[in-house]
Amino acid sequence: MKLKSLPYAVHPRPNPIAAALYTLRDLNCRHIILHGPPGCNFRALRLLERDGVKIFTTSMNDFDVVLGGRQKLLEVLNAVYSDFKPEIIGVVGTCCTTIIGEDLESEVSEANLPAKVVCANVSGCGDNTEGAIRILESANKCGIIDDSELERQIRILRMASKVERERGVAIPGYLAPSAGDECKLVAKELVEKMKDGLLVILNAKKETAYLYADIILALNKARNLLGGEFAVIANLEDSRGLPKVREDAKNIVNELRENGVEIDKFSGSLDEYAFSADKALELCSVFDYSSAIVLGIPQALNPQRFDYSVGVSSGERTMTRLRELGYKRAVNEEGAHVNVLGKRRIVRSHLGDSIREICESRE
Numbered sequence: 001m002k003l004k005s006l007p008y009a010v011h012p013r014p015n016p017i018a019a020a021l022y023t024l025r026d027l028n029c030r031h032i033i034l035h036g037p038p039g040c041n042f043r044a045l046r047l048l049e050r051d052g053v054k055i056f057t058t059s060m061n062d063f064d065v066v067l068g069g070r071q072k073l074l075e076v077l078n079a080v081y082s083d084f085k086p087e088i089i090g091v092v093g094t095c096c097t098t099i100i101g102e103d104l105e106s107e108v109s110e111a112n113l114p115a116k117v118v119c120a121n122v123s124g125c126g127d128n129t130e131g132a133i134r135i136l137e138s139a140n141k142c143g144i145i146d147d148s149e150l151e152r153q154i155r156i157l158r159m160a161s162k163v164e165r166e167r168g169v170a171i172p173g174y175l176a177p178s179a180g181d182e183c184k185l186v187a188k189e190l191v192e193k194m195k196d197g198l199l200v201i202l203n204a205k206k207e208t209a210y211l212y213a214d215i216i217l218a219l220n221k222a223r224n225l226l227g228g229e230f231a232v233i234a235n236l237e238d239s240r241g242l243p244k245v246r247e248d249a250k251n252i253v254n255e256l257r258e259n260g261v262e263i264d265k266f267s268g269s270l271d272e273y274a275f276s277a278d279k280a281l282e283l284c285s286v287f288d289y290s291s292a293i294v295l296g297i298p299q300a301l302n303p304q305r306f307d308y309s310v311g312v313s314s315g316e317r318t319m320t321r322l323r324e325l326g327y328k329r330a331v332n333e334e335g336a337h338v339n340v341l342g343k344r345r346i347v348r349s350h351l352g353d354s355i356r357e358i359c360e361s362r363e
Helices: 016-026 042-051 062-067 070-084 095-099 104-111 128-141 147-166 183-193 206-226 243-258 273-284 316-325 336-340 350-362
Strands: 031-035 054-057 088-093 116-121 198-203 230-234 291-296 308-313 329-332
Touching: 016 031, 016 042, 016 088, 016 128, 016 243, 031 070, 042 054, 054 070, 070 088, 070 104, 088 095, 088 104, 104 116, 116 128, 128 147, 147 273, 183 206, 183 308, 183 329, 183 350, 198 206, 198 273, 206 230, 206 243, 206 291, 206 336, 206 350, 230 273, 308 316, 316 329
Parallel strands: 031 054, 031 088, 088 116, 198 230, 198 291, 291 308, 308 329
Antiparallel strands: none
16 A cells, blocks of 8 residues: 555655754764653764764753753753863754653753753754754854854755655655665666766755766776776865864865766755756756666656766665666665764765776776
């Protein structure tokens, strides 16, 4: 039973609290307090530690949920500042503090710390991007980002949610997971397609580009060894976005250049993947190629323009959507986000390694 008649997704969706945490990291906040139970968002918190973020929790219990966790938050805030003296501290309220209506701004003000404290109550309900927006609004009040960047962030985040609802895995009803195509098969096809020219479109979300960019390096190795040609369109502009997002774009462009790859056309920045897909399609007209591989968030881009198209992303439900959207091939880079956390250089990918195997077999 597909349950397509339901007007909302009935499978698990990303958490707004986790989105708030990662947004704090992108703001270069290295000390974050989760104001809630110790097990809330445990996996997201542990993964953030790979990026050098120090994580703390107020460890709210049943008593705190009933009577409020103000005292615990004040104690943890003061302890964190006393031990680490950070310039920025993040405080993310959870479902518990949201439901009981705890006033985080008032409590943070009461702590009176000589640091910027970015805080927001974020429940686990709704689009994950709303958690990011609440943190960004607080960062704006603290003077960390200006009004224009806040407006830009809200626009691109809400567009990202729209893309997921209309073209991604947040479509109404139940979306069954499925396996992607076998990497070795797709690698062989890509090497063949390069003989007539291949468009490589990087439309990645933030740091996941460290993994998807590896496929560009592998294709470049195949081009140098076996011949053929490809052009790269990428959302790697570094003039916009939160500090870490800009830094990641610079790192990737520099490493590609070190390996002899230049970006032919830029389609936007690493946080603009919901908009940069349309820009990438516009730029495709410059190149007379009928085959394309789209890396990162291929669901944002309509593959119907191409005779042959490969979508490379992460997640079994995403594989189902890519096929429904018309991609000839769908490749699952499983665990893409986990594999890039804490990295500042390009990370090896499954598809990239399969392309390299072809090169090695023909050397």
